[in-house]
Amino acid sequence: MATIDLTRTLSRITSPTARDGTDRAPWHGPLLVNSTLMAALVLVSIVGMVVDDRLLLGESVWLKPAKFGLAFALYGVTLAWMLRLPHRGRRATWWLGTVFAITGVADVGFIAVQAARGTFSHFNGSADPVNVIGQQVFASGVPGLFLANLVLAVIISWQKLADRPTRVALKAGLWLAVTGMALGYLMAFTGPQLVRNADGTVVGLLAGHTVRPGDTARDAAAGMPITHWSTIGGDLRVPHFVGLHGIQVLLLLTVALVALAPRYRWLRTETTRAALLVVATLGYFGLLTLVTWQALSGQPLTSPDLATTGAGAALALLVAGGVTTVYLRAREAVST
Incomplete structure (x- = not known):
């Protein structure tokens, strides 16, 4: 082989x-x-x-x-x-x-x-x-x-x-970044809100990050540590972040697969690693779609509803199935 x-x-x-x-x-x-x-x-x-x-x-x-x-x-x-x-x-x-x-x-x-x-x-x-x-x-x-x-x-x-796996990671990553940037424009439609400057004076914002209809101070409410993503409503910064950093995730996966290949024979062909990158790309676009839907539905990342949880589980199963299929085909090719 x-x-x-x-x-x-x-x-x-x-x-x-x-x-x-x-x-x-x-x-x-x-x-x-x-x-x-x-x-x-x-x-x-x-x-x-x-x-x-x-x-x-x-x-x-x-x-x-x-x-x-x-x-x-x-x-x-x-x-x-x-x-x-x-x-x-x-x-x-x-x-x-x-x-x-x-x-x-x-x-x-x-x-x-x-x-x-x-x-x-x-x-x-x-x-x-x-x-x-x-x-x-x-x-x-x-x-x-x-x-x-x-x-x-x-x-x-x-x-x-470059080689096939790297090409998949780069091209998919660029389109993920473009999509993540485009999703950022959705923030402009969340409606105005009133917040306070650092000195305590009230300032009006024309829009915000949080999807929580009727809440005129939604970005000032509870948020996660560091990211400050909302814990009371949907937050459009989540899909924005996921999309923008997809290219780094996919490139790191590409390097990781190359590093693992000497240890695992089934990873040693570009065809196999490229197939795994395709599965990862589809899964990542699925994740981006899921967190966008969750944010637009007004759900905090930390509190998905039953439908979102079910969709996430289905996505995980599909990705696992794709990886398993690639693995079985690669093992069969190695053994012949």
Whole structure:
């Protein structure tokens, strides 16, 4: 039975080269600068959480910049690595990566500025000049992030890039990110609410994260630790988060399967690992659909109803069945 050189496969994941044997492409500079700035913001925000006791919605004013900084740092490095892979349309993808890097810094920068001011960045209806300018930045920056990722996903979807499992992870991950970003727009339809700035003054938000009809202070109510996802209603940040980080989950799974392959013979072919990635991708899209449905139904992540629980169990069974099928076929191929 034909197998692949696992060492070579893992090296292709970490150090891709072009098909003609030329050196790999250079790292995408603007995306690396983006990730470096985001990592610095995380460190600044951690210090802020220690020395600054101001709160927004019961959490440190610096927690939100820390979460956004970490998310953008991870995603920026992922995109920068992906754009090193040999592919057609490199000039276009370079510019798309640059658009993402610039708009990301502008958007997250405003989040940090508002945190330092002790007020809200998203949906803030305040008429003060800094907030008005910042909302205009958001109004142009967020679509820029979304469209850059959408076009990148379209371009990359038609190309081979790397070995089959890695291709599945990258392409599916990009579309998961695009979907997660698109789901973020649903937050704009949750309705207005009244909350308090860090200094206690009341501010009106044009929308929020929590789906809880009729509650004009829903984002200020009970939330989970760290994430602050609502425990009294559906929270659209959950599907937003799940979608955005799917690419990292799938890439980590790809690396894990390669690492396990020397120990388990049935994992040693690209065909088997690619099939497992397809199962994982379908399961992950199923999970994204499930948590979106749960949020729109007004259910907290921590308190699913019977229908949601049943759908989750069915999804788990389908994924387990898919993995079992791939395993049995691979074992049969190994034994022949």
